[in-house]
Amino acid sequence: MLDRIQVKLMNSTSSAQSDAATTHVLGACPHDCPDTCSLLTTVQGGIAIKVQGNPAHPHTDGALCTKVSRYPERTYHPERLLHPLKRVGPKGAGQFERVSWDAALQDIAARLKTIADRGPDAAQAILPYSYAGTMGLVQGESMAARFFHQLGASLLDRTICATAGAEGLVQTLGAKVGMRVEFFAQAKLILIWGSNSISSNLHFWRYAQIAKRSGARLICIDPRKSETADKCHEHIALLPGTDGALALALMHELITHDWLDHDYLARYTLGWELLRSRALQWSPERAAGVCGVSAEQIRALAKDYGASVASREPVAIRMNYGLQRVHGGGNAVRLIASLPALVGAWRHRAGGVLLSSSSSFPVQKTALQRPDLLAGKTPRTVNMSTIGDDLLRPASAAFGPAIEALIVYNSNPVAIAPDSSKVVQGFARDDLFTVVLEHFQTDTADYADYILPATTQLEHWDVHLSYGHTDALLNRPAIAPLGEAWPNTQIFRELAAHMDFADSCFADDDLALCRQAYGEAVDFEALLAHGFATLPTPEAPFAQGNFPTPSGKCEFFSARLAAQGLDGLPDHVPNHEAFATSAHYPLAMISPPARNFLNSSFVNVRSLQDMEGEPLLEIHAIDAAARHIQSGDIVRIFNARGEYRCKAKISARARPGVVNALGVWWRKLGLSGTNVNQLTSQKLTDLGGGPTFYDCLVQVTAA
Numbered sequence: 124m125l126d127r128i129q130v131k132l133m134n135s136t137s138s139a140q141s142d143a144a145t146t147h148v149l150g151a152c153p154h155d156c157p158d159t160c161s162l163l164t165t166v167q168g169g170i171a172i173k174v175q176g177n178p179a180h181p182h183t184d185g186a187l188c189t190k191v192s193r194y195p196e197r198t199y200h201p202e203r204l205l206h207p208l209k210r211v212g213p214k215g216a217g218q219f220e221r222v223s224w225d226a227a228l229q230d231i232a233a234r235l236k237t238i239a240d241r242g243p244d245a246a247q248a249i250l251p252y253s254y255a256g257t258m259g260l261v262q263g264e265s266m267a268a269r270f271f272h273q274l275g276a277s278l279l280d281r282t283i284c285a286t287a288g289a290e291g292l293v294q295t296l297g298a299k300v301g302m303r304v305e306f307f308a309q310a311k312l313i314l315i316w317g318s319n320s321i322s323s324n325l326h327f328w329r330y331a332q333i334a335k336r337s338g339a340r341l342i343c344i345d346p347r348k349s350e351t352a353d354k355c356h357e358h359i360a361l362l363p364g365t366d367g368a369l370a371l372a373l374m375h376e377l378i379t380h381d382w383l384d385h386d387y388l389a390r391y392t393l394g395w396e397l398l399r400s401r402a403l404q405w406s407p408e409r410a411a412g413v414c415g416v417s418a419e420q421i422r423a424l425a426k427d428y429g430a431s432v433a434s435r436e437p438v439a440i441r442m443n444y445g446l447q448r449v450h451g452g453g454n455a456v457r458l459i460a461s462l463p464a465l466v467g468a469w470r471h472r473a474g475g476v477l478l479s480s481s482s483s484f485p486v487q488k489t490a491l492q493r494p495d496l497l498a499g500k501t502p503r504t505v506n507m508s509t510i511g512d513d514l515l516r517p518a519s520a521a522f523g524p525a526i527e528a529l530i531v532y533n534s535n536p537v538a539i540a541p542d543s544s545k546v547v548q549g550f551a552r553d554d555l556f557t558v559v560l561e562h563f564q565t566d567t568a569d570y571a572d573y574i575l576p577a578t579t580q581l582e583h584w585d586v587h588l589s590y591g592h593t594d595a596l597l598n599r600p601a602i603a604p605l606g607e608a609w610p611n612t613q614i615f616r617e618l619a620a621h622m623d624f625a626d627s628c629f630a631d632d633d634l635a636l637c638r639q640a641y642g643e644a645v646d647f648e649a650l651l652a653h654g655f656a657t658l659p660t661p662e663a664p665f666a667q668g669n670f671p672t673p674s675g676k677c678e679f680f681s682a683r684l685a686a687q688g689l690d691g692l693p694d695h696v697p698n699h700e701a702f703a704t705s706a707h708y709p710l711a712m713i714s715p716p717a718r719n720f721l722n723s724s725f726v727n728v729r730s731l732q733d734m735e736g737e738p739l740l741e742i743h744a745i746d747a748a749a750r751h752i753q754s755g756d757i758v759r760i761f762n763a764r765g766e767y768r769c770k771a772k773i774s775a776r777a778r779p780g781v782v783n784a785l786g787v788w789w790r791k792l793g794l795s796g797t798n799v800n801q802l803t804s805q806k807l808t809d810l811g812g813g814p815t816f817y818d819c820l821v822q823v824t825a826a
């Protein structure tokens with residue numbers, strides 16, 4: 124039994140064991156997932172032989188998802204990048220030769236200096252491009268941010284995943300906070316809204332299962348009949364991007380049946396009269412027409428939710444980011460986040476809503492990222508979701524200088540950014556200098572001038588937050604770096620030295636950075652000893668208001684948004700590419716996460732690839748029959764932006780009118796060297812400047 128094993132900890136990087144002793148090293152899963160598991164790696168003779176969930180961590184509970192339990196397979200993958208590489212063929216061809224670290228760093232530093240030395244703001248032509256390949260506070264934006272601040276490079280708006288929902292939450296509740304995940308186990312009704320929890324939030328699903336066994340009713344709201352929908356009591360298969368309309372109709376029903384907590388509304392909310400009149404315009408019939416579900420289903424959902432007012436039983440909503448990757452994503456999140464206040468669900472610790480808990484963490488961003496190194500410079504900000512267009516933009520007064528150098532780490536934009544044909548055209552520019560820090564030769568790395576080998580989570584230090592629970596975590600290196608791989612921090616530290624950056628912060632080592640991540644706010648010794656530390660957060664944070672908004676109330680009406688000239692009240696905002704608005708492209712396409720991949724990570728891990736099979740398009744039998752498509756046929760999926768081919772699978776997981784292409788496969792593994800992002804657009808969300816991956820019309824034909 125694991126929990127009886129004496130966990131022998133290692134005290135420094137240098138102690139990564141090379142002898143035959145078996146040790147167990149505490150770590151943290153680095154991936155972009157709400158669960159942020161505590162890991163226990165078994166190391167024998169300096170080799171990581173097993174990665175397991177830490178049984179002492181309550182949320183992880185000793186269990187990992189399939190993909191992360193394959194961590195050693197990923198780490199020791201025969202195609203791991205082990206040496207710096209320099210491009211020798213045309214961009215995109217993937218031809219490289221081995222070079223020394225020193226040669227690579229000298230050349231990169233010289234190229235960056237040439238750009239930066241042209242004038243006071245010239246370094247803005249250099250752009251960092253990173254996201255959450257690791258969610259680590261240290262291997263993410265610490266030394267890297269310092270480097271780009273000192274350089275005066277363009278800033279990056281990291282919007283690719285969650286900014287619409289985050290902004291919706293901030294405007295309504297005041298911050299990225301909500302229910303504590305463990306209390307879902309005590310809820311009597313759980314709405315799982317825009318989340319395939321079994322696939323993407325497995326450790327929340329465990330709590331939902333406990334609730335289900337105690338008699339709770341589970342309802343899934345998702346265009347796709349996901350594995351999670353299969354296991355819920357009910358599934359509401361609405362059209363993509365219509366969640367706002369559904370939420371307004373629920374409010375309509377709560378109001379007309381007086382299923383309201385008037386006391387909670389009066390004391391702890393702002394703008395109720397305004398929201399009430401807007402919601403009264405959304406009868407279930409009206410919403411049914413927009414959402415593509417029956418008015419009866421909407422009425423029944425409102426009745427289930429509203430019953431909590433009389434019964435005083437806790438009702439909880441687990442939202443996830445799936446519903447905010449559409450034009451109206453920010454407004455939809457505002458509306459859904461408003462619902463608990465109508466019925467007073469926040470009074471109970473097992474009631475309310477959870478989308479993200481990340482604002483709970485006292486991250487010392489200023490200490491880690493040192494924005495003071497900008498020394499008065501105010502570089503422009505580039506939105507990562509429009510990297511396709513931005514790489515192709517010439518210099519202009521509005522945009523500033525054209526992008527001449529790009530440094531990519533913790534991200535695979537050629538595969539994951541929308542509108543790939545533009546992204547590829549941009550990366551293929553001969554006058555663009557591109558450096559990619561990676562574990563593998565991804566689609567993006569194929570376009571690099573230099574590829575620099577990075578360490579994995581088993582090989583470096585880090586500190587983590589979570590957006591699905593409220594425990595801070597620490598990751599110790601379990602093994603020595605493979606080959607000549609370096610942590611991102613070390614790469615930026617050495618680059619800083621080659622650029623002659625003098626500030627002493629460039630000398631901080633990784634353990635020092637780990638300590639700075641939370642400063643005094645989290646007990647670092649506890650993190651070292653246990654691998655995690657639970658933050659002191661209230662059980663029922665909004666039982667008596669105390670929302671971190673300017674008014675201290677749940678803000679149905681946002682004066683901050685109104686001051687920006689936006690609608691102060693949330694509304695249903697239709698998709699850019701709304702269903703049934705194009706004769707040429709009659710189907711809506713969504714491309715949610717595949718269970719055995721993490722975005723485009725793990726796609727090259729054999730055992731996981733075997734489980735996922737191959738890129739597929741799920742299509743409903745009615746839509747398939749109308750096109751004479753059979754399961755197994757190769758289909759052409761296309762719109763004005765491009766074309767993508769894969770096999771079709773006739774499946775009840777797809778509703779009529781909507782096709783599902785689970786992703787994100789590497790382009791080079793696709794049939795015609797493309798993936799689903801060949802079809803998605805660079806149009807942005809209503810709030811937060813986020814991408815609209817699931818707001819996408821297509822046509823499908825047999826190829």
Ligand SMILES: Nc1nc2c(c(=O)[nH]1)N[C@H]1C(S)=C(S)[C@@H](COP(=O)(O)OP(=O)(O)OC[C@H]3O[C@@H](n4cnc5c(=O)[nH]c(N)nc54)[C@H](O)[C@@H]3O)O[C@H]1N2
Pocket residue numbers: 155156157284285316317318319320322323324344345346347349362363364365366443444445446447449713715716717718719720721722786787817
């Ligand atoms: N296994 C696995 N886990 C992952 C990821 C992965 O790729 N694989 N990705 C990680 C990342 S980056 C994130 S951001 C998180 C959260 O990522 P999310 O994208 O929230 O992940 P899911 O919960 O899998 O998927 C969301 C669900 O939303 C549904 N959906 C799509 N459009 C709509 C809509 O308009 N309305 C509604 N109601 N539902 C819609 C999809 O069908 C899908 O079932 O998950 C993380 N976890």
Ligand SMILES: Nc1nc2c(c(=O)[nH]1)N[C@H]1C(S)=C(S)[C@@H](COP(=O)(O)OP(=O)(O)OC[C@H]3O[C@@H](n4cnc5c(=O)[nH]c(N)nc54)[C@H](O)[C@@H]3O)O[C@H]1N2
Pocket residue numbers: 155253254255256257262283284285532533534535536539540560561562563565577578579580611714715716721722723724786787799800803816
């Ligand atoms: N069509 C479609 N597109 C999507 C989505 C979708 O649902 N549909 N989801 C979107 C979402 S939610 C997100 S979050 C983005 C995610 O997009 P990305 O953030 O780009 O995530 P990944 O595709 O996982 O790529 C991360 C890369 O970082 C590398 N990496 C991991 N750890 C380290 C490290 O320590 N150092 C270095 N140097 N590299 C490391 C990995 O090897 C991997 O290649 O994709 C978005 N794209």
Ligand SMILES: [Mo]
Pocket residue numbers: 155283284285444
């Ligand atoms: Mo994401």
